[in-house]
Amino acid sequence: MNNKIKKIIILGGMLLSGILFVLGFTNADAEITIKKKDNRQEIKTEKTVKAEKTVETAKTLEKAKTGKAVKRKGWYTAKSGRKYYYKADGTPVKNRAYRINGNLYLFSKSGILCTKPGFKTLNGKRYYLRKNGTLAVGYRKIGDDYYYFSKTGVMYKNRWAYARGYKFYFGKNGKRLTDVDAVLGKRSSYSIEVNKTKNTVTIYAKDGNKGYTIPVKTFVCSTGDSTPTGVFSTPYKYRWLGLVGPCWGQWCTQIQGNYLFHSECYTEPNDNNSLDVAEYNKIGTTCSHGCIRLRAGDAKWIYDNCSLGTKVTIFTSNKNGPFPKPTEKKLKSWHTWDPTDPDMMYKCRQSGCRH
Numbered sequence: 001m002n003n004k005i006k007k008i009i010i011l012g013g014m015l016l017s018g019i020l021f022v023l024g025f026t027n028a029d030a031e032i033t034i035k036k037k038d039n040r041q042e043i044k045t046e047k048t049v050k051a052e053k054t055v056e057t058a059k060t061l062e063k064a065k066t067g068k069a070v071k072r073k074g075w076y077t078a079k080s081g082r083k084y085y086y087k088a089d090g091t092p093v094k095n096r097a098y099r100i101n102g103n104l105y106l107f108s109k110s111g112i113l114c115t116k117p118g119f120k121t122l123n124g125k126r127y128y129l130r131k132n133g134t135l136a137v138g139y140r141k142i143g144d145d146y147y148y149f150s151k152t153g154v155m156y157k158n159r160w161a162y163a164r165g166y167k168f169y170f171g172k173n174g175k176r177l178t179d180v181d182a183v184l185g186k187r188s189s190y191s192i193e194v195n196k197t198k199n200t201v202t203i204y205a206k207d208g209n210k211g212y213t214i215p216v217k218t219f220v221c222s223t224g225d226s227t228p229t230g231v232f233s234t235p236y237k238y239r240w241l242g243l244v245g246p247c248w249g250q251w252c253t254q255i256q257g258n259y260l261f262h263s264e265c266y267t268e269p270n271d272n273n274s275l276d277v278a279e280y281n282k283i284g285t286t287c288s289h290g291c292i293r294l295r296a297g298d299a300k301w302i303y304d305n306c307s308l309g310t311k312v313t314i315f316t317s318n319k320n321g322p323f324p325k326p327t328e329k330k331l332k333s334w335h336t337w338d339p340t341d342p343d344m345m346y347k348c349r350q351s352g353c354r355h
C-alpha cells in the first residue's frame with residue numbers, strides 16, 4: 001500500500017469517528033458500558049444509570065436518618081463541628097446521659113453532644129454540664145450553692161442524700177437547704193454543737209443508727225474566752241434571766257453552772273424593747289462573759305425544741321461546719337429590739353425596716 005492510500009484511510013477513519021462522537025454526545029440515551037464485579041460487561045442507557053443513582057441516594061439519606069446503615073463507631077465530628085457518638089453496633093447515642101471511658105456526657109434528642117456549660121434539662125431531668133464537657137456527679141458546689149447529682153448525672157430534687165458524713169436535703173430547685181427544720185418536722189431530740197473558734201451553733205437531728213448526723217441549721221453566736229469546752233447536758237431553762245452586767249436575757253437554756261444559751265442582752269428587766277444594740281452588733285465575735293449569746297429567735301428555737309438533757313458539745317476548731325455561718329446585719333442605735341424576736345416583729349413592720 002502506498003502512502004497516499006494510507007493517508008486517505010486514516011483521514012476517513014478520523015472523520016467517521018468524529019461523526020460518531022458527535023452523534024453519541026448529542027444522543028441523551030446513549031449506551032454506557034458498565035463493568036460488573038464478575039468482569040461481565042453490562043450495557044445500560046445513560047437514563048437508566050441516572051434513575052438508579054437517584055434511588056440509591058434516597059436510600060442512603062433514608063438510612064442516614066434512621067441511623068441503621070451508617071456504620072460509624074465512637075466519636076464523630078460533623079462538618080458543622082457538632083459531635084456525635086456511635087455505639088459498637090453503629091447506633092448513635094441520643095436523648096440521654098451516656099458514660100464513655102468513665103466520663104459522663106449528655107446527648108440531645110438528635111444525638112448532638114451538649115457542650116455548653118451550665119444547667120441543662122432533658123426529658124424533665126436536670127443536669128449540670130461542667131466546663132470540661134462532662135456531667136457533674138455526686139455532691140457539688142455550683143456558685144454559692146450545693147447540689148447532688150446521681151451516678152447518671154440527674155440532679156436530686158426534694159430528697160435526701162449523704163455527703164461528707166452528713167445527711168443533707170436538696171429542695172425543689174436542687175439547692176441544698178441550710179435549714180431542714182420544716183422538712184424534718186419536730187424531733188424528740190437534738191444534739192447541739194458549739195464551735196468557739198467560729199462562733200457558730202449547729203443543731204443536729206438523729207438519723208437512726210447513724211446518730212446525730214443530720215445538720216438541721218446553724219446559728220451565729222458570741223462565745224467568750226471563758227466559755228468551757230467539753231460535753232454537757234442541759235439542766236434547766238429560764239424564759240428571762242438576770243445576767244452579768246447587769247443585763248437581762250430571754251429564752252435561756254442552761255449548759256452548766258453560770259454558762260447558758262440566751263438572747264443578746266437587754267438593759268431593762270424583762271423588757272424586749274431595751275436591746276443593747278452595741279452588744280447585739282458584735283454577734284459572731286468572741287465577746288461574751290462566757291455565755292453563748294444568740295439572736296432572740298435562735299435562742300427561742302433552742303428553748304422551744306431542745307428538751308432538758310440535750311447534749312451540748314463545745315469545742316474549738318478552724319474547720320467549717322456543715323452549713324455556712326449566717327451573717328447578721330448591723331442594727332441602727334434606734335432599733336432597740338431584736339428583729340428575730342417574734343414578739344417584736346410588728347415593730348420592724350411599723351418601721352418598714354428589712355432584715
Ligand SMILES: [Zn+2]
Pocket residue numbers: 335339347348351353354355
Ligand atoms: Zn427591724
